[in-house]
Amino acid sequence: MPKLFSQEWVDEYIKAINSNEEYEKSAKDWEGDFLFVIEPDEELEEPKYVYIDLYHGKARKGFVVSDPSEVNPEFEFRGKFSSWKKLLDGEIDPIKGLITRKFVLKGNMAKVMKYTKAAKLLVECTKQVETEM
Amino acid sequence: MWWFSSPKIVFGSDSLEFLESLKGRALIVTDENLVKAGVVERVLERLRTAEVEYEIYDRVEPDPSFEIVMEGVSVAKSFKPDIIIGVGGGSSLDTAKGIRAIYENPDVDPEEISPWTELEEKGTKLILIPTASGSGSEGSNAIVLTKKEENRKIASIHPYIMADYAIVDPEMVKDLPLRVAVFTGLDALSHAMDAFVSSWKNDFTDGLCIQACKLLFRYLPRACKDRSDLEAVEKVHNASTIAGIAIGSSQAGLSHTLGHSLGSIFHIPHGFACGIALPYTTKFYSKFVLEQYEELAYHLGINEKGEKAVDELVAKVKNLLVEIGSPTNYRDLFKELGIPESEFYDKLDNLVENASYxxxxxxxVEAPNDEEVRKLFTYAFEGKDVDF
Structure with missing residues (x-):
């Protein structure tokens, strides 16, 4: 079982995205890359970063990032480790998570607001990856 | 963690009197038809009594665009109001919400208002006075604006969007044309039924949804037959605001997924677009939320369980549609509105695509896939019982 935000986990997540036909349809025009950030809390000492490039309904590439200045993503989605755990367990709805500031999304909001179904499906894809927290 | 919020609500006959307690400068956001019909004058009389200086921005259009909001913001910047008063249906009220938001936060692009956008309150009060009983915009933190070039409605929510006061005065709706009473009432019903089965449903809104449904099933037929039936008119007006408060915290659902898409392409009344969808979306969606529909059916006097409860609930909605003189399928609605049937099928791909956005x-709770959305549109158009 891959550990959250390990390269193995990223590879499995990309597989889940790329085999999801509904995601492919709903994001068919999407062009934009993300940096996902786990912020440290009581259970995590150092931040973790994953870069995913999403393009026309597919994840083109994804990798673990050690230094966030190495990448220049269009969007950044960040939250504490405890929040990520709840998100992946389905205890937190991602939009509620953003409204209640458990997560922060940086980037062009108007663009994201056009792809709400794709965003929902991206989170659902994480549930297909058995994850060791 | 989640929130429930509501404006302060002034309701019942003579609640417009509240306006006489205001001080400062007020910008009225409305449409020119309401000005011509003398509806806005009822508000102005009260403001004059209070010696409130006012200016009217009356260029709100149906399905208001971001451009209309920005035009209203220019008026506000020039007039510098202390209070913004939206008077009208959902279009005027949503425009007033947008104007207040951008007037106070001029660096924010209205298209980028998402639930997590930083919006700052700077003291301009927002008062919303509905002149129809449907959108519930006066009670919700939602805003729906149209992106004209994409023929697409963009709905968003934000805690800041909530009005400070809602004035729910039945006097403002007693002269509502009967046909408008029909489709606005259906809008309110679709809010109450959708919010009760949303994935965001919660203990603070469930009771509101149930009460709104009870009031609408009981009083909407009367209010749609005779606008001098003031008891029915008032109860439906209250139900609309109650349902609006519910969607602010629980959100609308599948009838709106279809309704927003249909409305943005064919520009048909939103209440018809959502309300006519209800029997079809309810039956389809019951596979995911059977217990919730069973509970709602129970509160509406249906003593059945499981699928039978859903079937009776669907029948009850259809009966209501018939009783208030609404079409029960989109085909009949298109006929009534003079839209050729072929246009529905020509635009079906766009309808499905817009719904998916x-x-x-x-x-x-579960999003339907594109094929299911296509079938829902087709069944709702042709009036077929949902069997998938």
Missing amino acids: DNTILTL
């Missing part, structure tokens, strides 16, 4: 998808 709709923000209401987010709060569905």
